[in-house]
Amino acid sequence: HGNVAEWVLDQxxxxxxxxxxxxVSHAPLAVPKTLYPRVVRGGGWDHDPEDCRSAARIASSEEWKEQDPQLPQSIWYHTDALNVGFRIVRPLVEPSEEEKAAKWDKSEPPQIDE
Structure with a gap:
């Protein structure tokens, strides 16, 4: 809840x-299986008051890219999502090499149905 809603990993x-x-789940995650919709949380300057709270979950949309003049090349540039941003986070303890390889160090991006 602030200037922008935050992208999160979840589907x-x-x-x-x-x-x-x-x-109670300490790390709930809906593992992404499709590109859309993903979750943005917390609301931003252009959201309704009920969406401006930490627990608010808003679905992303491919329509957020409609004004991008470089589609389909710039697949992650969401020109119509001016009130969405992201936060950089890292774990307190660095993951093992195996954990990093399993989640992030992929030579090929994950295949997601569009």
Whole structure:
């Protein structure tokens, strides 16, 4: 809740937290299977008041790229999402080489259905 909503890793799944059946999860994650919709959280300057809170989950849309003059080359430039940003985070303890390789050090980007 501030100037921009934040991109997060999750796939947007309607009622995702209800799937936990009331159980506490310390690291809930809807692993992405498709490019859209993904989750942005926290609301930004152009969101309605109910979306300007940490728990607010807003679904991304391919329509956020409609004004991009370089489509399809610049696939991550969302010209119509002026109120969305990101936060750089890192773990307190550096992951092992195996953990890094499994999640981030891929020579090929993950294949996601569009």
């Amino acid at each position: 947007h799944v309607e009622d995702f937290y209800k799937e936990g059946d009331g159980k």
